[in-house]
Amino acid sequence: MADEEPTSIWMLPERQERSGPGRRPGYSREQITRAAVLIADAEGVEAATMRRIAGELGTGAMSLYRYVPRRDDLLDLMIDLAMSDVELPDAPSGDWRADLALLARQTRAAGLRHPWLITLLTSRPTLGPQLLRVHEFALGALDGTGLGIDDSTGLVGMLDDYTHGAIRRELGWLEEARRTGLDPERWKRDYMGPYVRRVVESGEFPLFSRSVLDSRTAHLTPEERFRHGLDRVLDAIAALIPSLRTRSAERPARPLRRS
Amino acid sequence: MADEEPTSIWMLPERQERSGPGRRPGYSREQITRAAVLIADAEGVEAATMRRIAGELGTGAMSLYRYVPRRDDLLDLMIDLAMSDVELPDAPSGDWRADLALLARQTRAAGLRHPWLITLLTSRPTLGPQLLRVHEFALGALDGTGLGIDDSTGLVGMLDDYTHGAIRRELGWLEEARRTGLDPERWKRDYMGPYVRRVVESGEFPLFSRSVLDSRTAHLTPEERFRHGLDRVLDAIAALIPSLRTRSAERPARPLRRS
DNA sequence: GCCATTCAGGTACGATGTACGCAAATGCAC
DNA sequence: GTGCATTTGCGTACATCGTACCTGAATGGC
Numbered sequence: 001m002a003d004e005e006p007t008s009i010w011m012l013p014e015r016q017e018r019s020g021p022g023r024r025p026g027y028s029r030e031q032i033t034r035a036a037v038l039i040a041d042a043e044g045v046e047a048a049t050m051r052r053i054a055g056e057l058g059t060g061a062m063s064l065y066r067y068v069p070r071r072d073d074l075l076d077l078m079i080d081l082a083m084s085d086v087e088l089p090d091a092p093s094g095d096w097r098a099d100l101a102l103l104a105r106q107t108r109a110a111g112l113r114h115p116w117l118i119t120l121l122t123s124r125p126t127l128g129p130q131l132l133r134v135h136e137f138a139l140g141a142l143d144g145t146g147l148g149i150d151d152s153t154g155l156v157g158m159l160d161d162y163t164h165g166a167i168r169r170e171l172g173w174l175e176e177a178r179r180t181g182l183d184p185e186r187w188k189r190d191y192m193g194p195y196v197r198r199v200v201e202s203g204e205f206p207l208f209s210r211s212v213l214d215s216r217t218a219h220l221t222p223e224e225r226f227r228h229g230l231d232r233v234l235d236a237i238a239a240l241i242p243s244l245r246t247r248s249a250e251r252p253a254r255p256l257r258r259s
Numbered sequence: 260m261a262d263e264e265p266t267s268i269w270m271l272p273e274r275q276e277r278s279g280p281g282r283r284p285g286y287s288r289e290q291i292t293r294a295a296v297l298i299a300d301a302e303g304v305e306a307a308t309m310r311r312i313a314g315e316l317g318t319g320a321m322s323l324y325r326y327v328p329r330r331d332d333l334l335d336l337m338i339d340l341a342m343s344d345v346e347l348p349d350a351p352s353g354d355w356r357a358d359l360a361l362l363a364r365q366t367r368a369a370g371l372r373h374p375w376l377i378t379l380l381t382s383r384p385t386l387g388p389q390l391l392r393v394h395e396f397a398l399g400a401l402d403g404t405g406l407g408i409d410d411s412t413g414l415v416g417m418l419d420d421y422t423h424g425a426i427r428r429e430l431g432w433l434e435e436a437r438r439t440g441l442d443p444e445r446w447k448r449d450y451m452g453p454y455v456r457r458v459v460e461s462g463e464f465p466l467f468s469r470s471v472l473d474s475r476t477a478h479l480t481p482e483e484r485f486r487h488g489l490d491r492v493l494d495a496i497a498a499l500i501p502s503l504r505t506r507s508a509e510r511p512a513r514p515l516r517r518s
Numbered sequence: 519g520c521c522a523t524t525c526a527g528g529t530a531c532g533a534t535g536t537a538c539g540c541a542a543a544t545g546c547a548c
Numbered sequence: 549g550t551g552c553a554t555t556t557g558c559g560t561a562c563a564t565c566g567t568a569c570c571t572g573a574a575t576g577g578c
Binding site: 007008010011119122123125127132133135136139140143148149150152153154155157158160161162164165166168169172175176193194195196198199204205206207208210211214215218228229232233235236239240 | 266267269270378381382384386391392394395398399402407408409411412413414416417419420421423424425427428431434435452453454455457458463464465466467469470473474477487488491492494495498499
């Protein structure tokens with residue numbers, strides 16, 4: 001038969017429970033993926049090698065290939081499993097701003113719980129069911145605001161861009177602090193990494209230096225900082241929603257009841 | 260002496276032209292980096308292995324380690340070399356909006372010329388001189404608008420997030436079209452990749468499906484699409500600049516045109 | 519009980535980054 | 549010019565990776 005190779009893991013469903021001859025499978029995609037996620041959470045995604053995952057499950061590396069064609073596909077599965085941490089109601093509430101804020105905060109939580117998630121997600125174009133679910137929710141939140149689907153897609157993209165970027169920045173801090181081996185609290189106060197320190201002291205980039213020095217005196221928690229930027233993005237979205245713009249220009253934050 | 264390991268390649272300058280004994284170096288960091296960039300441009304960053312780069316230079320793999328401590332550092336050097344393609348005037352012009360738009364368009368051009376750049380840039384927290392130069396320019400564009408340095412940093416981050424995300428989406432299309440082996444024009448018209456097609460036909464994600472189907476009828480070039488989103492982001496920034504806000508309240512942001 | 523079918527997983531191979539060591543090249547002291 | 553300390557070029561070697569292939573064990577239908 002024409003066994004055309006599937007373009008993605010999502011086109012190749014796991015072998016179902018059948019009633020024919022042959023040995024029963026002892027593992028499952030989900031089980032394997034979960035083990036990989038656990039390793040990646042604890043030691044980074046590069047530690048989640050095929051041998052290591054298999055070892056964690058008490059089997060041999062090659063056994064995994066009965067469930068997953070390539071390691072890259074396993075990465076897609078990991079992304080999707082991690083995205084299932086993003087808890088959302090079945091349908092948007094009608095308050096688009098609250099819905100999108102919830103989405104962003106949930107995404108941040110998932111991104112911090114799985115520090116490899118955002119990097120992986122933005123490195124490879126994957127579209128697993130969980131990602132589709134989240135994306136559909138975002139589009140649904142903007143549905144009924146008078147925006148066309150193309151505009152909604154663009155705005156959701158803009159929100160995603162901010163969310164991913166902000167999470168990445170937050171993780172970058174944490175990782176740099178860990179890599180230099182200093183505890184984050186002390187590091188934030190009087191240290192900035194040897195290289196950044198040298199750049200600042202060189203005086204060659206005065207505005208960058210000012211931003212570094214000021215950020216040390218800014219007593220915002222990462223979460224507060226995230227919400228602050230998020231509010232900016234949501235304001236920007238609000239400014240582009242036609243039905244809101246005609247009514248109130250000074251406080252476009254309140255919801256639009258869905259009829 | 261206390262040879263503390265440098266935290267980044269930027270702390271370890273290339274050995275300068277000295278006047279002592281010993282063989283003269285036959286290559287240079289820039290030469291090696293340039294060869295690596297050329298390979299990555301043509302065949303992807305994963306093709307730029309140490310052996311391959313060395314081969315391109317007509318030498319052995321281990322020779323490269325006289326100039327670069329690890330391959331990861333070479334990736335940082337590649338990022339910085341690619342960022343030097345971003346051509347900017349020495350100082351901002353005073354028109355912040357024009358300056359930031361120029362920056363974004365230059366970044367897009369560099370990102371398209373080096374399809375690996377954005378992925379690499381957002382995967383690893385690097386801060387080479389070229390990146391610092393570009394970042395300083397962005398902060399300078401917003402300097403004098405009445406914004407504090409922290410707000411400027413936040414807004415520049417927001418702009419970068421959009422720029423990177425938009426470039427990534429654009430490249431994702433191109434790559435998917437290439438991977439499925441169809442010419443992009445035809446692909447955009449009547450094809451969408453087997454998996455996306457199946458998702459659309461399943462009817463399970465109606466808004467996502469609508470966005471896919473509508474995007475096929477939207478006759479915007481990628482560049483137009485990019486500029487459209489960019490204008491939205493710049494509008495959002497404009498809305499947060501105090502000096503503008505007091506002056507013209509009637510144009511905080513243009514509403515989306517319903518065509 | 520035979521047999522087609524399926525899974526478990528050991529062995530092996532090519533490719534990768536890179537540690538080590540040695541030969542060749544080079545400028546300085548004499 | 550002649551050693552000599554120093555630096556570069558790079559071949560060899562090794563650990564580790566993804567994964568192709570193959571054999572043996574398990575399983576249910578006939």
